[in-house]
Amino acid sequence: MNRHFLGQHHDRIQADPSGDGVDRRGFLECMAWVGTGLLWTVSGGILSSRRLAFAASEQPPLLGGEFSFVQISDSHIGFAADANRDVTGTLQLAIERINALQPAPAFLLHTGDLTHGQKPGEFDTLAENLKSVRARQVFYVPGEHDVFADEGKAYLDRYGKGTLGQGWHSFDYNGVHFIGLNNVSDLKAGGLGALGAEQVEWLGQDVAGLSSSTPIVVFAHIPLWAVYPQWGWGTDDAEQALSYLRRFGSVTVLNGHIHQILQKVEGNITFHTAMSTAFPQPAPGTAPGPGPMKVPDDRLRKVLGIRKVNVVQIPGPLAIIDSTLG
Amino acid sequence: MTIRNHTTLKTFAWPTALAGTMALATLLMPAALPAAQSKSPTPQVTVAKVASPQIRIENFQFTPAAVTVPVGTTVTWTNDDGTLHTVTSTTKAFSSAGLDEGGVFSYTFTSPGTYSYFCKLHPHMTGTIVVQ
Numbered sequence: 031m032n033r034h035f036l037g038q039h040h041d042r043i044q045a046d047p048s049g050d051g052v053d054r055r056g057f058l059e060c061m062a063w064v065g066t067g068l069l070w071t072v073s074g075g076i077l078s079s080r081r082l083a084f085a086a087s088e089q090p091p092l093l094g095g096e097f098s099f100v101q102i103s104d105s106h107i108g109f110a111a112d113a114n115r116d117v118t119g120t121l122q123l124a125i126e127r128i129n130a131l132q133p134a135p136a137f138l139l140h141t142g143d144l145t146h147g148q149k150p151g152e153f154d155t156l157a158e159n160l161k162s163v164r165a166r167q168v169f170y171v172p173g174e175h176d177v178f179a180d181e182g183k184a185y186l187d188r189y190g191k192g193t194l195g196q197g198w199h200s201f202d203y204n205g206v207h208f209i210g211l212n213n214v215s216d217l218k219a220g221g222l223g224a225l226g227a228e229q230v231e232w233l234g235q236d237v238a239g240l241s242s243s244t245p246i247v248v249f250a251h252i253p254l255w256a257v258y259p260q261w262g263w264g265t266d267d268a269e270q271a272l273s274y275l276r277r278f279g280s281v282t283v284l285n286g287h288i289h290q291i292l293q294k295v296e297g298n299i300t301f302h303t304a305m306s307t308a309f310p311q312p313a314p315g316t317a318p319g320p321g322p323m324k325v326p327d328d329r330l331r332k333v334l335g336i337r338k339v340n341v342v343q344i345p346g347p348l349a350i351i352d353s354t355l356g
Numbered sequence: 357m358t359i360r361n362h363t364t365l366k367t368f369a370w371p372t373a374l375a376g377t378m379a380l381a382t383l384l385m386p387a388a389l390p391a392a393q394s395k396s397p398t399p400q401v402t403v404a405k406v407a408s409p410q411i412r413i414e415n416f417q418f419t420p421a422a423v424t425v426p427v428g429t430t431v432t433w434t435n436d437d438g439t440l441h442t443v444t445s446t447t448k449a450f451s452s453a454g455l456d457e458g459g460v461f462s463y464t465f466t467s468p469g470t471y472s473y474f475c476k477l478h479p480h481m482t483g484t485i486v487v488q
Contacts, residue, residue, distance in 0.1 A: 111438060111457065147440055147454045178442060178476040179454055219446045219474035219482050262480040319416025321439045
C-alpha cells in the first residue's frame with residue numbers, strides 16, 4: 031500500500047470528521063510530485079494521514095528493506111514558563127505516540143535543543159524519559175541550547191561517542207545514509223547557524239564514495255535553508271554543504287529549531303523543519319521575536335508533535351507524516 | 357578639534373577609533389548634550405549619565421543597543437524577555453550564564469575600547485559598549 035499511494039495521484043484532505051477540534055487552519059497540506067515519488071506531509075490530525083496511508087489497523091507490513099524512523103525535536107527540558115509549564119509531560123505524550131506506532135520505528139532522531147538551559151539534571155531527565163521509548167536507538171544532534179554554556183562539553187560527554195569534532199556523525203541503515211550535523215557550536219554575532227569548514231569538508235569526504243542512488247537523510251538543528259534570517263533561521267555556510275549532496279537522487283533534510291513545520295523543495299533535496307515537543311514559536315515575522323508562543327491550553331497538544339518518516343523502495347523522496355500530540 | 361586641549365583628556369589615553377566630536381562633548385557637558393547633536397556618522401548612542409547604566413533585554417533586542425561609558429563603569433543587563441538570553445562578548449572578554457526572565461548580569465569595564473557583544477542563543481541580537 032505504501033507504493034500504491036506513493037505512485038498515485040494525490041487525494042484531498044477532508045475536514046476532520048472526528049470532531050476533535052482541529053480546524054482547517056491547523057492543517058498543512060503539502061504535496062509535490064518530485065520525480066517518480068510523492069512527498070506527503072500532514073500536520074494537525076493523525077486522521078488524515080491514516081485515511082491516506084497508515085490507519086493503525088491497516089498498517090501493512092513493510093516490504094523488505096523498508097523501514098520507518100521518527101524525528102523528535104526541541105524537547106527543551108528545563109523550560110517552565112507560560113508557554114508550557116510541563117515540557118516533560120508533553121515529551122512523555124510524544125513518547126506515547128511513538129510507542130503506539132505500528133510497526134515500531136527502527137530508531138529516533140532528536141534534532142536538538144534537548145535541554146533548555148543546560149542546568150544540572152536537564153540532560154539526565156531527558157535520558158530518563160527516553161528510556162521508555164520503543165525504539166532500538168536514539169541519534170542526536172545538538173541545538174544551541176545544549177552547547178551555549180560550556181562550549182558543548184556536557185553534550186559531548188553524553189552524546190559525543192562515535193562522533194567527530196563538535197558532534198557530527200554519519201551512519202547507514204538499510205541502504206540509507208544518515209548524516210547528523212552540528213550547526214550550533216560556533217555561532218557568531220549577527221550570524222546564522224554555522225557548520226564550519228572542518229565539518230563541511232568532512233561531509234564532502236563522507237559522501238564522496240556513495241553512489242548517487244543512495245538515499246540521504248541529513249539531520250541538523252538549525253534549518254539548512256534561509257527560512258527567516260532576521261531571526262537567525264538559516265545556516266550561513268549550508269550552500270557549500272548542500273553542493274556535495276545535489277548529485278544524489280533523494281536527499282531529505284530534517285531540521286528543528288523553529289518549532290513549526292515549514293518545507294521546501296530544491297531539485298532532489300527536500301527540507302522539513304519539525305514541531306517541538308515543548309512549545310510552539312510564531313510564524314516568521316508575525317511577532318517581535320522567535321520566542322516561546324503561548325496558545326490556549328486546550329490547543330497546546332495540537333501545535334506540538336512528532337514526525338514519522340517512512341522509507342520505501344521507490345526512487346524519490348521519503349514519505350513523511352507529521353502528527354500532533356493531541 | 358580645539359577641545360582636545362581640555363584637561364580632561366590628559367587623564368587617560370584617547371582611543372583613536374572613537375568618533376571624536378560627540379564623545380568629547382559628552383564628557384564636557386554630560387547633563388546637557390543629547391546624542392542628536394553629534395555630527396559623527398555612528399549610530400545613535402545613549403549617553404551614560406548614571407553610575408551604572410542599565411540595558412534591558414526584551415523583544416529579542418538589547419535596549420539601548422549602543423552605549424558609551426567612561427572607564428570603570430559597571431553596566432547591568434536585565435532580561436525582561438520571556439526566554440533565555442546571554443550577554444556574550446565577541447572577544448570572550450565577558451559572558452553571562454544563561455539569563456532567565458528576570459536574570460541580571462553586570463560587568464565592570466576597566467579598559468577602554470569598543471566591546472561588541474551578542475546573545476549566544478540568538479546571535480542576531482547584538483549590542484556595543486564603547487568605553488572611553
